[in-house]
Amino acid sequence: MKVFLRCEFVIALLLGCAFLVSAHEAAKHPIAFDDLxxxxxxxxxxVSPDGRWVAYTMTTPDMEANRNAxxxxxxxxxxxxxxxxxxxxxxxxxxxxxxxxxxxFLSSRGGDxxxxxxxMEGGEAHALTKLSTGADxxxxxxxxxxIAFTSSVYPDCKDDDCNGKRxxxxxxxxxxxxxxxxxxxxxxxxxxxxKRSHLFVVPADGSAAPRDLTAGANYDVPPDxxxxxxxxxxxxxxxxxxxxxxTDKMEAIxxxxxxxxxxxxxxxxxxxxxxxxxxxxxxxSPDGKFIAYHAQLTAEYEADRWRVMLYDRQTGKIQNLSExxxxxxxxxxxxPDSKTIYFTAENExxxxxxxxxxxxxxxxxxxxxxxxxxxxxFSGDGKTxxxxxxxxxxxxxxxxxxxxxxxxxxxxxxxDSILAALEMNxxxxxxxxxxxxxxxxxxxxxxxxxxxxxxxxxxxxxHGGPQTMWSNAxxxxxxxxxxxxxxxxxxxxxxxxxxxxxxxxxxxxxxxWGGKAYRDVMDGVDYTLKKYxxxxxxxxxxAGGSYGGYMADWIATHTGRFKAIVSYASVYDKxxxxxxxxxxxEEHDMQGTPWSNPESYKKxxxxxxxxxxxxxxxxxxxxxxxxxxxxxxxxSVEFFSALQRQGVPSxxxxxxxxxxxxLKPQNAQFWYKTFLDWLATYxx
Numbered sequence: 200m201k202v203f204l205r206c207e208f209v210i211a212l213l214l215g216c217a218f219l220v221s222a223h224e225a226a227k228h229p230i231a232f233d234d235l236x237x238x239x240x241x242x243x244x245x246v247s248p249d250g251r252w253v254a255y256t257m258t259t260p261d262m263e264a265n266r267n268a269x270x271x272x273x274x275x276x277x278x279x280x281x282x283x284x285x286x287x288x289x290x291x292x293x294x295x296x297x298x299x300x301x302x303x304f305l306s307s308r309g310g311d312x313x314x315x316x317x318x319m320e321g322g323e324a325h326a327l328t329k330l331s332t333g334a335d336x337x338x339x340x341x342x343x344x345x346i347a348f349t350s351s352v353y354p355d356c357k358d359d360d361c362n363g364k365r366x367x368x369x370x371x372x373x374x375x376x377x378x379x380x381x382x383x384x385x386x387x388x389x390x391x392x393x394k395r396s397h398l399f400v401v402p403a404d405g406s407a408a409p410r411d412l413t414a415g416a417n418y419d420v421p422p423d424x425x426x427x428x429x430x431x432x433x434x435x436x437x438x439x440x441x442x443x444x445x446t447d448k449m450e451a452i453x454x455x456x457x458x459x460x461x462x463x464x465x466x467x468x469x470x471x472x473x474x475x476x477x478x479x480x481x482x483x484s485p486d487g488k489f490i491a492y493h494a495q496l497t498a499e500y501e502a503d504r505w506r507v508m509l510y511d512r513q514t515g516k517i518q519n520l521s522e523x524x525x526x527x528x529x530x531x532x533x534x535p536d537s538k539t540i541y542f543t544a545e546n547e548x549x550x551x552x553x554x555x556x557x558x559x560x561x562x563x564x565x566x567x568x569x570x571x572x573x574x575x576x577f578s579g580d581g582k583t584x585x586x587x588x589x590x591x592x593x594x595x596x597x598x599x600x601x602x603x604x605x606x607x608x609x610x611x612x613x614x615d616s617i618l619a620a621l622e623m624n625x626x627x628x629x630x631x632x633x634x635x636x637x638x639x640x641x642x643x644x645x646x647x648x649x650x651x652x653x654x655x656x657x658x659x660x661x662h663g664g665p666q667t668m669w670s671n672a673x674x675x676x677x678x679x680x681x682x683x684x685x686x687x688x689x690x691x692x693x694x695x696x697x698x699x700x701x702x703x704x705x706x707x708x709x710x711x712w713g714g715k716a717y718r719d720v721m722d723g724v725d726y727t728l729k730k731y732x733x734x735x736x737x738x739x740x741x742a743g744g745s746y747g748g749y750m751a752d753w754i755a756t757h758t759g760r761f762k763a764i765v766s767y768a769s770v771y772d773k774x775x776x777x778x779x780x781x782x783x784x785e786e787h788d789m790q791g792t793p794w795s796n797p798e799s800y801k802k803x804x805x806x807x808x809x810x811x812x813x814x815x816x817x818x819x820x821x822x823x824x825x826x827x828x829x830x831x832x833x834x835s836v837e838f839f840s841a842l843q844r845q846g847v848p849s850x851x852x853x854x855x856x857x858x859x860x861x862l863k864p865q866n867a868q869f870w871y872k873t874f875l876d877w878l879a880t881y882x883x
Contacts, residue, residue: 227622229647229684232871234621235675236260236864239613240267241595243292243574246585247299250276250578253585253597254284254293254302257613260864261288267864271304271317274610276583276599281611284317285324292336292428296403297343303327303403305337314348316403327405331363335396336421336428339403340437345463346403347431347440351394354417359408382451385828386424386780388858395419398431398442400463412461413468418444421479422456429480429530434487438463441471441481441490451782454501458492458510471510472517476503480529484537488512489557491540493528494519499783502666504702505529507540507555507563520555524563525701528553530573534602535581541566543573545699547640548628548671552586552604566604571672577602585610591644591680592623594673622647623680626671626691631726634695634718637704641692641723642669643731644683654735656882658687659724659761661743661750665708665716665788668697675867676860677744685875686883688734690727694719696746710790712746712803713753720750721758737762740882742874744768745830745859752805752838756814763881764819765874768830768859771838773804778831809841818848820877822870824857850877 240258247253253276258269268288274281284293287308294303302317309326311333317324328334330350338347356362369392377390384391396419401409413420421430422445431442441460447453456477461468471490472478475498482491490510495503505527509518521528526544533540534554541554544563552567552575567586574587584602588609589595597611626642633639646655660677662669669691679689693700695715696708708716728736740763743751748769755764770776774793777785777800786792789799801807808814819842823835832853842849852873854866861870 227620227647230621230623230678230680231684232681232868234617235678235681235871236262236868237617238594238675240675241587241597241611241613244576244585244587244597245293245295246276246576246578246583246599247295248297248579249299250580250583252276252299253599253610254295255597255611256291256293258291260867262864262868265863265865267862271302272611274597276578276585276610278608278610281613290315294337294339296339297341301343301403303337303339303346305334307333314346314401327403328401328409330359330409331366332359332394334399336431338428338431338433340400340433340463341435342437344403345400345437347398347400347433348409349396349420349431350399350409351396352411353393354395354397354415357414382449382782383423383780387829388826389828391423396421396423398440398461400440410465412440412463412465416444416468418446420444425456425477426479429482432481432483433463434460434483435485436487441483442468443477443479443481444468446470451780452499452786454495454499454783458490471515476500478508480531482531482533484533484557485535486537488537491531491533491557493531493542500787501781501784502664502698502705504705507531507542509540509557518559520557520559521563524555527698528563530575532575532577533557534577535579541575541577541584543575545668545670547699548626548642548669548693550670550672552584566602567600567607568604569607571670572598589673591626591642591671591673593618624649624683626679628671629730631723633722634715637695637715637719639692639694639719639723640700641690641727642671643691643727644679644689646683646686646688649733651733653733655686655688655733656738656740656762656878657690657724657727657734657736658682658878658882659690659692659720659739659741661720661741661747662691662693662697663743663745663747664698665696665712665746665749666698666705668693668699670699681871682875685878687740687878688731690723692720692723694723709788710799710803712749712788713757713805717750717753717757720754724760738882740764740878742767746770748830748835749805751819755817755819755842756805756808756811759814759816761817763878764817765822765877766819766835766838767822768824768827768832769821769835769838770830771804771834771841772806773800775837776830776834778833780828806837806841809845815842815845815847818877818881820850820852820873822852822861822873823854824859824861825853825855826858829859848881 244255271285289307292305314328332350334348336349398412398420399409458472459468476495478494493505497503507521528542550571553563555563570588588598600607683689742765744767748766751766821839823832839851
């Protein structure tokens with residue numbers, strides 16, 4: 200009897216557990232925009248010198264204020280509760296002092312962004328800089344006595360008083376005209392009205408005013424909108440700083456960024472690289488003998504492969520360490536013994552961490568093989584590797600591992616409670632034969648609560664670049680989970696031109712924008728329809744932004760098989776696109792200018808095919824940002840005019856306060872609603 204009762208109890212317990220699990224699963228719901236906007240965005244992880252802590256930035260959208268609020272947080276490398284260090288909602292870019300006793304960070308809590316210092320042993324954060332021009336990018340010297348930062352100033356101004364007065368005069372003037380006498384007069388979302396980003400240093404104790412190490416320079420440190428914190432670093436002895444700058448007079452057609460070194464005591468900056476491509480991400484070896492950096496060797500090509508390079512500080516000799524490695528190296532870091540260089544590189548939807556010997560004596564090997572990883576940093580003893588990891592089912596979180604890649608562990612769990620209530624499906628990866636029989640990779644996400652007996656509409660997402668890739672990584676602007684949650688099978692094809700598949704695969708889109716890449720997409724759709732019987736091929740939509748918007752426009756003029764199209768920030772008229780700021784992009788991909796190679800500009804422009812009978816008929820939603828100088832919003836206006844003129848159901852949405860990306864929370868909410876409403880109207 201006792202045995203029977205015990206068994207009866209166990210059975211009841213198991214049934215109860217099963218019920219709880221079932222109830223928990225039933226309580227989950229498909230992700231919607233309201234869930235997406237609540238997720239915390241983790242970035243900029245920096246491990247402390249002793250390897251015990253990681254400081255990072257956490258940003259959370261504030262719908263009411265219509266902005267993103269960011270603060271500095273900290274977590275132990277052994278795990279445990281996350282600790283919030285700042286609360287202003289305007290803080291970012293934490294950097295540890297060499298002794299680990301102070302955090303420097305950037306904050307705009309007082310208006311302009313400035314460098315702040317937070318003592319880790321207790322006390323309030325205080326502003327170190329108070330420049331009228333603000334501060335951006337912050338780095339500690341190895342001895343902890345000096346902090347380097349950048350600030351956009353007028354090159355001919357000798358001090359902050361001069362900069363402040365000139366800005367005040369501009370603000371007071373009733374004339375707001377932009378005046379330009381050279382190209383690259385505007386970039387992405389801003390006009391270049393005479394200022395340059397210069398490199399400054401200031402004593403960490405605030406005992407002296409900041410000094411401009413590049414005073415008078417008519418170039419930016421680092422290059423405007425093309426670089427970041429990795430493009431300037433101190434030498435181990437703290438006597439010099441290496442940085443990247445573009446000094447070519449015709450910046451709009453040049454991708455030639457070179458490395459310079461400048462003494463901390465002051466003096467002329469010395470150029471140490473001269474090849475015609477871009478040299479960046481300089482990192483000194485701990486023993487001070489070398490500078491590792493990554494380089495693109497092809498002139499005027501922003502999508503060339505990044506090689507790992509090594510500069511000998513004594514001889515000036517340069518070695519190419521990764522020429523036989525057909526992937527692009529990014530985010531370089533040294534081992535403490537100066538024998539190994541670590542980096543990340545995109546590889547077939549993922550981004551592993553690699554290591555390579557600091558000599559021409561070995562090939563890269565994978566250290567962290569799984570996931571999409573970025574922002575690597577090492578503790579002072581090199582035993583702890585900290586990085587950021589994300590996937591299509593997980594927003595970015597901070598992870599740690601041993602330097603050999605073992606003991607990988609998740610440190611932050613800022614989004615666990617939100618994700619626990621969401622039902623999402625992991626991506627399915629597959630290969631198919633694209634144009635000319637080339638193998639092409641794709642990812643597919645099924646809708647939540649998937650039922651194989653049902654038929655689902657297909658949404659084909661078209662990525663931009665054109666030289667980028669769909670990664671197994673979380674995104675907020677084109678979130679595939681939100682689209683699938685609305686009832687669509689979401690398909691992402693890494694067509695010709697995508698990165699992460701070797702340089703030749705990337706290069707094959709050059710002067711072939713609507714060629715093999717388009718056929719790859721169509722072949723991928725055909726293969727998917729054959730492979731997955733639950734997809735309804737009579738109800739399909741295509742959507743993309745930037746070059747993805749171009750592909751959407753190209754599809755609109757070349758096939759009628761889709762029920763709806765969404766075109767965001769699209770390239771429609773290739774000649775008119777020459778109004779862009781980065782002219783090297785157009786001139787490389789079209790192999791000339793509109794007057795030297797007009798045939799290509801005409802051949803690969805969707806506008807060329809707009810008048811062909813029966814081409815324009817797919818209902819199309821057209822979206823753009825008025826402050827988009829990368830792909831001028833007039834491209835979208837021109838496309839919309841053609842659609843309307845030919846009687847095609849279409850809608851135009853222009854955000855006057857957005858650029859190439861929709862970033863403000865309320866605008867993003869409107870974007871997603873308009874997007875999904877359009878698909879629901881014409882596809883479902």
